[in-house]
Amino acid sequence: MNGSPRVEVHADAGELATSVAGELLRVLAGAQAAGRIPHVVLTGGSIADAIHREVARLSAASGVDWGSVELWWGDERFVARDSADRNAVQAREAFLDAVGVAEHRVHEVAATGEAADVEAAAAAYADELAAHGPDEFDVLMLGVGPDGHIASLFPDRPELAEVDRPTVPVTDSPKPPPERVSLTYPTLARSRATWLLVSGEPKAEAVARALSPAGTTVEETPASGVSGREETVWFLDRDAASRL
Secondary structure, eight states, X not given: OOSOOEEEEESSHHHHHHHHHHHHHHHHHHHHHTTOOOEEEEOOSHHHHHHHHHHHHHGGGTTOOGGGOEEEESEEEOSOTTOTTOHHHHHIIIIIHHHTOOGGGBOOOOOBTTBSSHHHHHHHXXXXXXXXXXSSEEEEXXXXXXXXXXXXBOTTOGGGGOOSOSEEEEOSOSSSSSOEEEEOHHHHTSEEEEEEEXXXXXXXXXXXXXXXXXXXXXXXXXXXXXXXXXXXXXEEETTTTTTO
């Protein structure tokens, strides 16, 4: 990691979600006040869903103009566009529709029926990044799995070593659904702020490995391989932090 990450421990998942949502809105409002259109990389999962719902609840008082926010995903499941397995479906239900994000600002990975296969979906997302992506994301949000994975970069998988492509297709994923598209480490590194969002005791061991002063390898714990250019923050609840 570039420098030492900051660790914030919250009492529970609800408090964590409110804190992250408030911080995200502050960053977006600040970027817009400075005359920039902020770019944010979203994630999926239960804690992300809670954060998104808090964003929707707190948005009206934030001053954020959602017509001028660009949204991306760190990974996506290669399934039907309306599948509940898609991270984008989760985000739309939780906050995108509620706050009125402009449709042309929402950069989704192609679904089945829109790309010939997962390889084509990954290539199309790479093209989207090349055409509309920033030199630097304002905020990259990542969940962390019990095995230490981030996005769809899983331990001991060949995708971890990909450095030439901005996106990578994942097949035979150890976590269903089996086909996914993920940003690669070089793309994840294009972020001012990297926030890792972790809730629950089952993930405590992975958090401890990633943050251990003794260190771990990216192959063992992919979450140890990401950092922001300006800040890296681990937002944890007490259960996720229980082995630190």
